[in-house]
Amino acid sequence: MPVEQGCIWCGVITVLLLLVILLPLSFSYVEYYEYGLIQRKTTGAVDTSVVYATGRYALGADRRFIKYQADAHLESFNELGVFSASTSNESVGLEFEVDVAFTFFLIEEEIGAVHKELASNYRAIILSRAQEAIKNSAAQNVTFTEFFQERKKVESLFRDAVQERWSFFPKLHCNVDQFHLGRIRIPDSVATKQLEARVQNERNGMEQFLQQAQIERELTAVEVNQIDLETSKVLRTARAEASLIRTKAFAEAELLKAQAKITGTKLLFQDADISTQEHMTAFTYIDTMRNRKKLNMAVSYLSEDGVVRTAPSQRTAPSQV
16 A cells, blocks of 8 residues: 555656646747747647737647737838939939838738748848839939928838838738838939039020020121111101202292293383393393302493493403493
8 A cells, every 4th residue: 555655646746747847838928019820849830820919828738839020010221222213214313312210010810921921031021122112112203302392202102112012912911000201311422413513504504694695695786787777778768858859849949930030021021111132132141141140240331322331250351242
């Protein structure tokens, strides 16, 4: 009996020891910030059909949890090199360095797919695609000025591009949560080139202005010359018309004077009773001589013969009728 009781007590103690050792090993825990997939320790096989959330589970000594992060993954890219969109298809735009910070969550229902397709390398693949999406979006959709004047728009474009790239086949089974576009820097070499381009644009503008000013001066000279020609034409036309009017007026005046003289001579002949042709001719001759400006004529004396003597002018030889 003592030997048998000792054996019994040894068995009980052994069982108790096994319970103390094996029972804690049969329970596995999943924390609030984790997802779990069951894996057999002996074979290494993983059951991806069921995803375990927070809790304590009696899995047995041969099974354990492979765990994935359930809370937000906080990631950032510092001084990520990107290019802006170009105005032509021949070259890319300017180079920038941007700081980006974002968080993402793994989709709980797709943790099994994450394990089968990506396993523990999922984070590196997710970040690689995010960088690719940001660079492509910047080069295709964001211009130089938008980086500085439309930050909210650029941030939204980057966020949408990252989520869209993660959704392409093969899916990465995660969603973007928070996304923040941080500091944007222009490398010194790019800033120098940009400044040189601005200065060259100003020089081109100045040269264009000078050329335009020269063209305006030449056009002004042409217009002034046209105005001068028009003025000269108007003046010559006016002078010609005035000369014509004066000539016509002189001609009409001479005509009126001639007609008045004829009428006056006729009346004089009638009143003086000059009727013979000889007397009329003599009167006409005397009147003609009297009207000559360089002839000084006066009656010296009268005789019975009707002789009229004239005194010569300073330049004209004496004449006698």
